[in-house]
Amino acid sequence: MNDTFLRACMGEKVRPVPVWIMRQAGRYLPDYQKVRGTTDFLTLCKTPELAAKVTIQPVDVLGVDAAILFSDILIPVEAIGTGLAFSEGRGPVLSPPVTTDAAIKRLHAIEPEKDVPFVLETIRILRKELKNKVPLIGFAGAPFTLATYMIEGGSSKNFVNTKKMMYETPAVFNRLMNLLTDVTASYLLAQIKAGAQAIQLFDTWAGILSGPDYEKCVLPYVQRIMDSIKQTGTPCIYFVLDGGHLFEKIKLARADVIGLDWRTEIEDALKRLGPVTVQGNLDPCALFLPEEGLKGRVDEILRQGGLARSHIFNLGHGVLPEVPYQKVKLLVDLVHKLSA
Amino acid sequence: MNDTFLRACMGEKVRPVPVWIMRQAGRYLPDYQKVRGTTDFLTLCKTPELAAKVTIQPVDVLGVDAAILFSDILIPVEAIGTGLAFSEGRGPVLSPPVTTDAAIKRLHAIEPEKDVPFVLETIRILRKELKNKVPLIGFAGAPFTLATYMIEGGSSKNFVNTKKMMYETPAVFNRLMNLLTDVTASYLLAQIKAGAQAIQLFDTWAGILSGPDYEKCVLPYVQRIMDSIKQTGTPCIYFVLDGGHLFEKIKLARADVIGLDWRTEIEDALKRLGPVTVQGNLDPCALFLPEEGLKGRVDEILRQGGLARSHIFNLGHGVLPEVPYQKVKLLVDLVHKLSA
Numbered sequence: 168m169n170d171t172f173l174r175a176c177m178g179e180k181v182r183p184v185p186v187w188i189m190r191q192a193g194r195y196l197p198d199y200q201k202v203r204g205t206t207d208f209l210t211l212c213k214t215p216e217l218a219a220k221v222t223i224q225p226v227d228v229l230g231v232d233a234a235i236l237f238s239d240i241l242i243p244v245e246a247i248g249t250g251l252a253f254s255e256g257r258g259p260v261l262s263p264p265v266t267t268d269a270a271i272k273r274l275h276a277i278e279p280e281k282d283v284p285f286v287l288e289t290i291r292i293l294r295k296e297l298k299n300k301v302p303l304i305g306f307a308g309a310p311f312t313l314a315t316y317m318i319e320g321g322s323s324k325n326f327v328n329t330k331k332m333m334y335e336t337p338a339v340f341n342r343l344m345n346l347l348t349d350v351t352a353s354y355l356l357a358q359i360k361a362g363a364q365a366i367q368l369f370d371t372w373a374g375i376l377s378g379p380d381y382e383k384c385v386l387p388y389v390q391r392i393m394d395s396i397k398q399t400g401t402p403c404i405y406f407v408l409d410g411g412h413l414f415e416k417i418k419l420a421r422a423d424v425i426g427l428d429w430r431t432e433i434e435d436a437l438k439r440l441g442p443v444t445v446q447g448n449l450d451p452c453a454l455f456l457p458e459e460g461l462k463g464r465v466d467e468i469l470r471q472g473g474l475a476r477s478h479i480f481n482l483g484h485g486v487l488p489e490v491p492y493q494k495v496k497l498l499v500d501l502v503h504k505l506s507a
Numbered sequence: 508m509n510d511t512f513l514r515a516c517m518g519e520k521v522r523p524v525p526v527w528i529m530r531q532a533g534r535y536l537p538d539y540q541k542v543r544g545t546t547d548f549l550t551l552c553k554t555p556e557l558a559a560k561v562t563i564q565p566v567d568v569l570g571v572d573a574a575i576l577f578s579d580i581l582i583p584v585e586a587i588g589t590g591l592a593f594s595e596g597r598g599p600v601l602s603p604p605v606t607t608d609a610a611i612k613r614l615h616a617i618e619p620e621k622d623v624p625f626v627l628e629t630i631r632i633l634r635k636e637l638k639n640k641v642p643l644i645g646f647a648g649a650p651f652t653l654a655t656y657m658i659e660g661g662s663s664k665n666f667v668n669t670k671k672m673m674y675e676t677p678a679v680f681n682r683l684m685n686l687l688t689d690v691t692a693s694y695l696l697a698q699i700k701a702g703a704q705a706i707q708l709f710d711t712w713a714g715i716l717s718g719p720d721y722e723k724c725v726l727p728y729v730q731r732i733m734d735s736i737k738q739t740g741t742p743c744i745y746f747v748l749d750g751g752h753l754f755e756k757i758k759l760a761r762a763d764v765i766g767l768d769w770r771t772e773i774e775d776a777l778k779r780l781g782p783v784t785v786q787g788n789l790d791p792c793a794l795f796l797p798e799e800g801l802k803g804r805v806d807e808i809l810r811q812g813g814l815a816r817s818h819i820f821n822l823g824h825g826v827l828p829e830v831p832y833q834k835v836k837l838l839v840d841l842v843h844k845l846s847a
Contacts, residue, residue, distance in 0.1 A: 330792035330795060374770070377769050412751040412775070429717050
């Protein structure tokens with residue numbers, strides 16, 4: 168088994184450095200497009216054979232060191248009672264938006280085997296089909312990030328409604344966060360039980376908050392989830408997009424691995440994070456660089472990653488649909504070759 | 508004359524702390540809405556009597572310590588040959604997008620008295636009508652931020668086309684940045700000549716870049732503009748949204764004042780910026796807090812601002828249309844009272 172990824176998660180310095188790509192099962196990949204041409208996004212998420220198929224594609228095509236479950240962070244949000252649809256170009260639409268106590272009361276706790284059986288079935292299929300070739304990462308959205316989608320009814324620019332709830336009715340906000348924390352913990356534990364060998368918790372929007380707001384309104388909930396997962400011995404990666412100003416707080420989340428976006432260089436991040444394991448952090452747009460330029464950047468990230476406790480190579484955010492997949496394959500090869 | 512703002516710009520610790528609000532002439536203000544009800548946004552920008560009128564409104568209604576020219580950062584972009592329209596909800600639309608050398612060659616240098624006479628006339632009217640009650644701030648978008656709008660054809664999520672140009676055709680990108688640097692410098696010098704007493708340079712989108720990219724593709728151009736302005740003795744504020752990871756580079760821009768968004772606390776920012784003058788940095792959404800909560804935040808920002816060379820109070824980004832204007836007035840009063 169290629170266990171470089173799992174060993175790196177546990178803090179072991181591994182050569183070559185393991186690499187996987189956020190959103191590696193995605194639109195930039197012709198094989199994925201073929202499957203997507205036959206079905207809509209949500210149906211793909213909910214059809215275990217197809218979800219497993221697109222999960223494995225990048226392992227075969229790119230040679231990455233981990234597979235990540237094909238799904239969406241909003242799947243459990245739909246499962247507890249919020250309407251979910253994806254519209255081309257507009258992103259997710261959640262209805263009705265959850266902005267009151269009454270709306271929260273209409274939601275329910277999650278029973279993963281009953282509410283999201285297709286996710287667990289996908290994981291079970293994947294563990295069989297991957298034959299331990301590479302480990303399988305499960306994932307979920309962190310409570311704050313899920314809450315923003317629910318409160319705003321979708322994506323947002325200024326997150327006005329989320330902050331309004333945080334500031335005007337903190338008890339209501341706290342109730343929603345508690346519910347989502349329980350949901351996320353149950354959901355992840357079920358993924359682990361079904362066979363997920365590592366977890367990534369995506370807190371995509373927590374970076375819109377200042378340090379004091381993050382510490383009060385996000386961190387305690389994330390810590391609770393981390394504590395649940397820790398009891399299983401499964402490593403967990405915590406990724407906050409645009410979280411550079413929060414590093415001192417993020418390290419208190421007790422994740423095994425801290426995911427970094429491309430904005431802060433690893434060397435600078437480590438000065439504030441201490442000797443942790445990091446994942447990242449090539450600018451997704453750097454895949455538009457000519458090969459020589461890309462090589463220079465990969466080299467530099469590997470050098471800086473060498474200063475961490477251990478390092479998992481990744482992009483600083485999801486791979487963009489506009490990128491030629493051959494360039495992504497080149498990236499994976501470069502990481503392996505340059506860190507051998 | 509109330510010169511607290513200008514003295515603070517020059518590095519003098521001033522009591523009470525001066526305060527103005529980014530986008531203080533805006534949609535949250537009923538008096539502004541009345542004027543906007545009679546005309547579209549671009550016409551308002553280009554009609555000196557009206558632009559002057561809405562510039563003065565917040566000075567009268569809120570009691571802020573500075574006026575800022577009512578205009579838009581894209582005005583000079585239109586003036587040099589790019590089509591500009593504002594569509595409700597979608598933001599600015601620039602056409603055609605500037606993505607090639609040929610497109611850059613179709614643009615021209617700026618002659619402010621000929622190309623944007625309405626801006627200079629607005630400033631001259633304002634200096635008369637303000638009667639030195641408070642100083643007048645002129646402004647411009649920084650070259651990189653303007654370039655993103657031109658290359659993307661408007662607002663953007665991932666700035667893919669901008670980064671593609673930066674990475675794939677750096678010579679073309681450099682040509683566009685040089686043009687925009689000359690345009691911005693000429694435009695600001697004309698504003699100063701017409702009567703602007705301080706300048707704010709908005710680099711709204713520079714925060715999408717990593718440190719090395721910022722240093723190579725943004726900083727040298729900003730420095731050139733700062734050097735031009737410095738020769739006039741007019742103080743300049745440099746504001747980068749979400750620029751916390753760039754502080755060590757931003758201070759090299761040699762601005763008199765560094766504008767901070769709400770993400771990084773002033774105390775933490777100063778550790779990396781050194782003993783500079785700062786402007787900021789209340790979360791615009793904190794205006795949804797009840798009075799007691801708002802007071803607590805203002806107090807804390809004033810305490811941290813006291814650690815800087817000097818401090819100008821502001822929000823960390825533009826005031827939101829959803830905020831009641833009475834809350835903004837309360838904020839201005841609180842700043843003055845708590846820092847007296």
